[in-house]
Amino acid sequence: MTRIRRLELADPATVRILLPVYQSVVAEELPDDPEPTASELAHVLTPRAKRESAVFAAFHGDTAVGFAAVAHSRLINPPLAVGYLLVSPSHRRWGTGSELLRRTLNESAATGQDHVVFEAPDTSTVEAFAKATSGRRVFTDYRSLLELRPAGTEAPSPAGSSRAPYRTVRWTDRCPDQLLDSYATARAHILDAPSGDLSVPMHRPDAEEVRTDERILRQIALRQYVVAAVTPEEQVAGYVQLFAWDTFQGVQEHTVVVPDHRGRGLALKLRREATDWIRAHEPHLTRLQVMNDSANTWIHAVNDRLGWVRDRSWSGWEYSTS
Ligand SMILES: CC(C)(COP(=O)(O)OP(=O)(O)OC[C@H]1O[C@@H](n2cnc3c(N)ncnc32)[C@H](O)[C@@H]1OP(=O)(O)O)[C@@H](O)C(=O)NCCC(=O)NCCS
Structure with a gap:
């Protein structure tokens, strides 16, 4: 029973x-x-x-x-x-x-x-x-995989090709205090991505939410790698977040470029830099996975440019509780 x-x-x-x-x-x-x-x-x-x-x-x-x-x-x-x-x-x-x-x-x-x-x-x-x-299917995601070669065995990624004066800032545990508010604001733009038939209300994370999430990641031994593009005015224009733990497969989590800064190659630049960084620091990783909504043509184009290979699809099944 x-x-x-x-x-x-x-x-x-x-x-x-x-x-x-x-x-x-x-x-x-x-x-x-x-x-x-x-x-x-x-x-x-x-x-x-x-x-x-x-x-x-x-x-x-x-x-x-x-x-x-x-x-x-x-x-x-x-x-x-x-x-x-x-x-x-x-x-x-x-x-x-x-x-x-x-x-x-x-x-x-x-x-x-x-x-x-x-x-x-x-x-x-x-x-x-x-x-x-x-159950009703409400969205379909594609999972894509990137095979990683050991750090140092391939040509270095081309230097940033973005056409604006961004510098990149990296962190693992904690977002630097001076970027915290604009990083929290940038995180809201993950909701610009399509999400099928799901209705996801706009949500603006605040600084406290960022700090709480960072604490949770530490508690569950998930290692975070964030690379952010920062404007001369010290505002986060976009960021990429990856996770690693103790298996050979890491996770490409968020890729966000704030609307005013789109179309300048930032996503490619950030993804390349973050991938090189995590590979150098987590030598046991041999591949990364990413999940993206099937309708998100923008991010699939980025994945294709960077050599990711589509692996399989995943769906969300909705049930009514009444
Ligand atoms: C989907 C899942 C939860 C079903 O669990 P389950 O305990 O086998 O489900 P049930 O026994 O309650 O099945 C209910 C009905 O669903 C249908 N069903 C379930 N599995 C089926 C199968 N393999 N083929 C045909 N019908 C199936 C049948 O109608 C079944 O009723 P029946 O056995 O009286 O004919 C299970 O297969 C599972 O865990 N799949 C993987 C889920 C997953 O991948 N999650 C994410 C992992 S990362």
């Missing part, structure tokens, strides 16, 4: 209990990906600033065989929760996914969300499950 239990993220046992489930699902669905580590799972489960999360695990006896993790924000987008739902390949078609889904939708309704969106790689299994459970 399947038992669903809510787990507390603050309990260090949670990641330990769920890691074998996550590893078995990644091995099945993404066989060329590295085996996830505790740090990667903590990244998946831990909500960022101003967000709350809930984690539900399905147990057969004492063994966890599936989990659902969702996060929502009362401050930013109260009606929507987003997350993941997964069941170990050895325990599928036993109704576990449906039970986890039911429990998560009930709990999300109780905390005020109208809809929950689960993200998953596009597979016939996920599509069949979504069809059986009335």
